[in-house]
Amino acid sequence: MVHLTADDDRAGLSLCGALMALAALLFVWPGGPVGAQEAGSQAAAAQELERALTLEPDIENGLTIYRSCATCHQPEGWGLPDGSYPQLAGQHKQVVIKQLADIRAGVRGNAEMLPWASAEKIGGAQAVADVAGYIDTLELSVAGGKGPGTDLERGASLYAATCARCHGAEGEGDGPRYVPRIQSQHYAYLLRQFQSVRDGKRGNADPEMASHVKGISDSDARAILDHVSRLEPPEAFQAPPGWRNPDFPR
């Protein structure tokens, strides 16, 4: 049996105080190292991303998993034009995997989707690879939600000046660098994500993008994203109009 002396006790308390101060410092450090819990989630997301990227997808199991995703993202993977659910079809596989891993680890908040996509519900990194592999077979729709169409020229020139260097001239993104394809994505979803990155509310925002877009007003953002929602990939990359996913007989 060990008896703590008064001195030991005090040493213990001050060590505890120092650790608490350090933890507090980590949590408030502006733009610097993140808090311990957040860093843990980020490490978990990065680890799952790295693993899922190297795993061979089982497309059949991917479809089995995707059946539950289709409740919101729709059988064709086109989401909904009101932007409540984003289009996933045509998105770079690396981006789908990264966003899924970030959402599963809580780095990108998405309380509505989490119960459907958690490790408990669908499985680990292999499941992520499988469902991303299935999503990769779906082709993009260009018939999504668009903006009001009133300020497209200004939107196009602001896009070229501020966004194209990362997202590409046509909004095609860059899979290996995890830059999302944003062309033909639903306008309302784009606007919501943009504002959430700009206002520091999207946990997994790209820090370089966030600092680039800080001063962009809502009216400029609307013009830019209206333009983006109308950008299209080459025709060969688009789903035929009116296509229905035969994996979901209706």
Ligand code: HEC
């Ligand atoms: C209950 C509805 C719902 C279900 C079911 C659902 N999601 Fe989502 N998902 C959402 C919503 C809502 C968003 C956008 C959240 C936001 O606005 O930040 C989203 C976003 C995403 C994104 C990020 C897209 C992007 O462009 O960044 C991916 C990837 C994704 N979901 C994949 C899946 C997969 C895979 C499944 C099935 C395992 C699934 N989702 C099931 C609602 C759902």
Ligand code: HEC
């Ligand atoms: C420095 C490079 C960079 C610049 C500049 C940039 N972005 Fe991004 N953007 C990114 C990256 C990287 C992501 C994905 C971050 C992540 O991993 O979640 C992203 C995400 C987004 C998303 C979310 C897409 C989705 O599917 O959820 C939107 C919308 C967006 N950017 C719009 C813009 C607009 C509009 C501009 C110009 C005003 C812009 N970005 C400038 C790199 C950039």
